Amino acid sequence: MAAFKQHCAFGFWKxxxxxxxxxxxxxxxxxxxxxxxxxxxxxxxxxxxxATYIKEAMRLNDQGIKLSKAKPAKKEIATPDYFIKxxxxxxxxxxxxENFSYSYKKDYVEWITEAKTEETRNRRIETALExxxxxxxxxxxxEKK
Numbered sequence: 001m002a003a004f005k006q007h008c009a010f011g012f013w014k015x016x017x018x019x020x021x022x023x024x025x026x027x028x029x030x031x032x033x034x035x036x037x038x039x040x041x042x043x044x045x046x047x048x049x050x051a052t053y054i055k056e057a058m059r060l061n062d063q064g065i066k067l068s069k070a071k072p073a074k075k076e077i078a079t080p081d082y083f084i085k086x087x088x089x090x091x092x093x094x095x096x097x098e099n100f101s102y103s104y105k106k107d108y109v110e111w112i113t114e115a116k117t118e119e120t121r122n123r124r125i126e127t128a129l130e131x132x133x134x135x136x137x138x139x140x141x142x143e144k145k
Contacts, residue, residue, distance in 0.1 A: 002033075009033045010044075012053065014060050014067055020053060075102045077109050086125045093133040100137070107138035 002009045011033020012018060020034060035044065044050060087094040097105065108128050115121035131140065 007037050007039045010035045010038060012057050014057060014065070016067070017060055017065060018053065018056050077102065077105045079105070079109055080113060082121075083109065083112055083125060083128075086129060087132075090129050090133060093129045096132050096135050100132075104137045108132065111138055 001011075009032040012020075015034050032038075038044060045053075087097055097108070100108075112121060112124050112128060115124055128138075131138070137143065
């Protein structure tokens, strides 16, 4: 519930699990909750309906029912072919790179792909393979020891 000078809002955290009128469920993503912007008592549903909604919300809480949180999709970085070929030539670096976190992989891939010339890119790949084989992140110099 949120109260303001000219209106109030009333909503249910677990509205998606409740048996609420379909007209109210449309408002689920609305900033003013399922009941919308309430400026007068006439904007509220009938007392019986409101009591039913509240009792159902209480029942969900009492039963310990929780909203399921969608797990974020596993992030994958698009590693260029030329870098994959270089990694395949160095088994230690390949193994370490595969075990790196998404952010470590991303740092290396961005650093290599941002090179403007072929010479710079090759030099960066060589350096990256050396650091990766040692298990170092791209910015290992600045990490706390």
